């Protein structure tokens with residue numbers, strides 16, 4: 001049952017307490033309660049997702065990350081030295097479903113090479129692409145697009161799940177003038193930009209049609225897909241507005257510390273809920289390390305400085321964060337067939353909203369993230385490779401993503417945009433406590449472009465992206481760029497990136513996996529916190545390196561496998 005008020009909660013003792021009802025947490029809660037003999041409580045700090053129109057209408061998704069939003073944690077980063085010391089907004093979902101309820105809905109699984117590297121880094125073949133692949137299918141329900149268009153040649157049905165909780169579909173509203181040009185470019189410049197039928201096969205390189213976590217014109221999240229259909233289970237309780245501060249009631253169990261309870265704040269009061277089997281941390285890449293550190297699990301010296309007693313010296317907590325960097329570029333177009341035409345015109349906007357409300361069709365069935373994506377590699381001759389090792393996990397994984405958008409987010413005029421992401425970073429950042437107040441926002445440092453390699457690589461990537469619109473098919477359609485990047489020298493381009501790039505909001509690694517027995521890392525490959533009994537982390541923070549992809553699909557498979565690992569322990 002879903003509880004809004006702690007006073008109504010029937011118990012303060014459960015078999016499992018899941019901290020965070022986000023992307024991963026709801027998967028874990030839903031899978032564990034398939035066994036009617038175990039009880040699960042989910043503690044979610046944020047609000048409910050039901051009736052939040054911006055979390056339902058795909059086109060409105062970006063509203064949820066606007067500043068001072070109750071549905072976002074409204075974090076900011078530390079000054080980013082690689083980006084001219086800019087302090088950047090760093091949104092995270094503060095509602096049931098977590099980031100899956102407010103993200104851009106892009107569905108990308110990553111490269112087989114990403115997962116095969118996870119297997120290598122953890123010493124556990126269970127994280128390899130072939131062994132993880134069934135979990136992608138288990139998570140997914142392939143769904144026809146909202147406009148029911150012929151999808152032949154736009155994806156490969158053989159590699160998609162049919163019965164999972166999360167709907168995935170192709171774009172459901174056509175922008176033919178734009179879409180035709182993107183696909184035609186793959187024919188005119190096939191060496192640089194080959195067509196890829198389905199970027200979710202494990203072999204993402206090339207340009208293809210974008211897939212999104214959307215079904216029948218609505219966002220599909222862990223809240224709508226995993227939780228809502230199962231919330232009536234008598235063994236599953238979910239409490240909203242419950243912000244966890246730390247783990248408490250330390251005892252020794254088989255020579256390791258163990259926490260018997262979870263402390264949380266509801267309103268201005270503190271409560272403790274007991275977990276008799278396991279505590280599962282699914283508070284995400286910021287919340288999870290923050291709770292570990294508040295609980296005395298982390299670098300002893302840093303904890304001591306804040307006056308937090310150390311329960312276990314685990315220096316990797318909050319370290320090793322990896323994140324993507326994105327940069328946008330726009331061009332005016334000789335056409336009014338762009339999403340700008342809707343956002344700039346109140347009548348068209350209202351018509352589109354009415355259409356969405358009455359039939360779940362029209363332009364609002366898609367997010368503003370784009371209609372296509374491309375995944376590209378640096379050339380093997382890239383000069384920086386003389387100095388730096390290639391950070392990508394293998395030859396089948398990209399260094400860059402390009403998102404293709406039929407909009408310029410402009411208040412006047414018609415534009416298209418390309419967003420390029422550098423998805424194979426060398427830089428590593430961190431999440432650290434800012435004070436001994438467990439509820440104070442932590443210090444978030446994604447360390448964007450800290451490594452010179454990352455800045456050089458993104459500069460190179462932008463030059464490659466600029467080549468895309470030199471294909472003949474763009475002539476006569478494409479007008480002036482909003483900034484003439486093509487006229488810039490590489491040094492000017494790098495300076496422009498440092499002044500304008502932004503985080504991809506795909507951070508992972510702050511509670512990273514490492515092999516059993518390794519002195520570094522935070523969790524073992526079975527997601528148990530090293531040196532602590534009956535405590536696991538199941539969310540994006542366990543991925544040791546960011547995949548070359550948007551991260552929700554990887555998070556879903558971590559959660560699906562993680563739930564299986566917990567079940568194996570307790571049955």
Ligand SMILES: Cc1cc2nc3c(=O)[nH]c(=O)nc-3n(C[C@H](O)[C@H](O)[C@H](O)COP(=O)(O)OP(=O)(O)OC[C@H]3O[C@@H](n4cnc5c(N)ncnc54)[C@H](O)[C@@H]3O)c2cc1C
Nearest residue numbers: 020022023024098099103104105106244284287540550552
């Ligand atoms: C704005 C944005 C856009 C994105 N776009 C995409 C995209 O288009 N495609 C994609 O694949 N990925 C995208 N991502 C990334 C992706 O959504 C995340 O990597 C992934 O969903 C993370 O899942 P998680 O379970 O680790 O964390 P979350 O989904 O963040 O879940 C953590 C949950 O824990 C709760 N919580 C945190 N601290 C506490 C506490 N102390 N007490 C109780 N509860 C707590 C949070 O409120 C949240 O509900 C985006 C992310 C953002 C922020």
